[in-house]
Amino acid sequence: MPGVAVMTDSNCGFMQEDGEKYGISIIPMPIVIDGTTYYEGLDISQEQFYEKLSGGASVTSSQPSPGDVMDRWDRLLEKYDEIVYIPMSSGLSHSYECAAAFSQEYGDRVHVVDNHRISITQAQSVLDARILVQQGRNGTEIKSILEREALDASIYIAVDTLEYLQKGGRVTPAGAAVGTVLNIKPVLTIQGDKLDAYAKARGMKSAFKTMCRALKGELAGRFRGLQEAGCLCAGIAGTYMEPALLEGWKAEFEREFPGLDVMYMPLTLSIGCHIGPGGLGVGIYRKHCLNG
Template sequence: MKSIAIVTDSNCGMSPAQVKDLGIYMLPMPFFIDDKEYLEDIDMNQSEFFQHLEQNPGCRVSTSQPTPESVTTLWDKLLKDYDEIVHIPMSSGLSSSMQTARMLAEDYDGRVRVVNNQRISGTLRYSAIEAIQQAKNGLSADEIGTWLEETRFDSSIYITVATLKYLKQGGRITPAAAAIGTMLRLKPVLQIQGEKLDAFSKARTMTQAKNTMTKAIKDDIADRFGEKINLDVIHSHNLEAAEEFRKEVLTTFPNIGEVNIFPLSLSVSCHIGPGSLALTCSKVHPEIW
């Protein structure tokens, strides 16, 4: 049986220590503050990032995909110890990093399988964990990649933001829409199901937004996933609210034994800003465990 390394990027929301414990390798995603490049958890951590935003409200933040050199350097290192690599980048609908990785993989004689898994954050985390399990089950890198692509829509993310500033800055909404939303104090609920970040609903209060996200997950369980699911609460610099939301989610879904809390990756927070809350759902595939 061939040895397989599982690689994802820091948009999975896990810390370097967490991926190490799971046996996963992680590519740090770059982001920019006023045109200066940083790598998450290498040059700047969560606390430092949001402190900088608070102290410099006029700063501009943006993101980029990893450099080709950073990708191939990691692959070359891993292929000294592993036969194959399964590389699971963030959703191709949110970044061109998947397309770039596929192009780079053409020079690796089939030893690197780049997966168009179309996930991010907590749902990407579960894909990487499932890939680890499928490697233990004896699947090849190509078989793991095919399975991940076949199950890529078995997840949902619903997220509400505290400010429209960063969505406007990143061109995700028009300045006019941002101005109207700010004036009316709307809290949009956005969704990711497969590819892109799309509008889902509008709420006037955080309580309404949380109720909207919870109902959406209920509907997904009933219509798409069934009762065997993983739920995560994700946040950007909003831990206290996330802990309270977690309690509410556990009350709403009493059959779920555990709801994890994870921070939103910094490269996603660049587009969302501080104060966001999200509820993510991933279907469990008991046949692989």
Template sequence: MKTAVMTDTNSGITKQEADVLGIFLMQMPVIIDGETHYEGLDLTHDSFFAALTGNQNVSTSQPSPGDVMDMWDEILNSGYDEIIYIPMSSGLSASCEAAMGLALDYDGKVQVANNHRISVTMRISVMEAKHYADLGASAAKIKELLETNAFNSSIYIAVDTLEFLKRGGRVTAAGAALGSVLNIKPVLTIQGERLDAFAKVRGMKKAKLRMIEALKNDFETRFQGIPKERLRLGAAGAGLSAEQEKEWTDMLSASFPEMDVYYDSLSFSISCHIGPGGYGVGISVIGEYDL
């Protein structure tokens, strides 16, 4: 059985990485002033944030059915027997449910895993899928393994500006204005299904410390007793400078010296809703790899 692994750019995996890893990558669409662009294809990190912070109208969308099926057909016609597709969590986008509907026409050759993850935790699921595929697992078996382990993850995101939450209707204009005056930084969390409010603190330094405190609590409660070799810790950020990225990963490494911390930029789909200057962190539990 030759099973292809496919995901989208919400995993934090770039096209260059995907090519090296042997993973197929769907670039997520971004609409800027009514024109559709694709993350990492014809829309760079710098040009995306320039549009987001400028006077342009920026929104995100799920991939078109045609684009999804064209990629599936191309993969299946290139020597693969099956595909395991890992899109962003169904709780955050309709793209997962839409893909499941499209897969019904493929007689089981395409399996869509709803792994309830995004960003740094979604990356780990993709890497797990690739490991299973290399061991000869079928797409259906990989889907089962990923979904069994789906909720064994945790994400926290600190938002630097309330402007983009206001645009998305998550806070009122008055609330955003007051929050800006008081230097309020919301900390959000993703525990599987959706993005929820977690805490409000003053200043980004306190927001980072609050996320680290939340992670330590997760280690001591939800993930207690799990061997460290089965835990993965990922840092993330939206529009951060190289210096800011290093400062954040160094802070996490100092707080969790037993962990190797990796870094991914937050996808455009997430950054569009939280704005630049946001910080994120996620912890994932990997499976036992028993087939």
């Protein structure tokens, strides 16, 4: 029987079709639209989601049901000795808390990681877990390593429209109206557990430069040692936008950080329902190598 299975949720950006490619098990995140539950990557596409969101549908994010998660664990444990489950950050969802509680029924066979990450940084943790499995680490060791290194990551997100921040109560109607007229683009940051305001910029180009300056400051500071050791990479993610525009942002980001490997992931629907289409996220984070 193989040793350790790696499992995550689609908040990392991996969809069902990526599971076989990367050797991971992926739980699709539920999204509730006008009272109907859809599952990311299964029965609703990015295009369909943003069409409904832009059309004024009532959209909320949710979390996998305990039954779905435990059913997946049961199936995996028929083939594996242990499971390392990496849900989205405990500071952004109750997914970790619920999974950790139910994992007690499985003794030492299910290890739920409080990884404090989402999107591209969470995806890297999943890839790191696979590397650690290949290095012969057991579930307890992998959980410990990922939790110890969880905060070696930084994300900035530029929001193209204030409409959805207003709906979520993060911006007042008056503030949204003025911001729209002035072409204000909020820049948010995720440093572990919370989504916080970071800056405001006039236009997306200015917001992009603001995010890149922030990352470069961190490269010269708390991430300097990781970069010098070759243990750092970068990522860019976006909510629904024109393909040519997205490719332009990717190319510009790679020019800004020529010394780092850059990964792209779509920002997941759980984030998209809060910030809307046209959002852009960038980040830097620790990575593992097969020989280290």
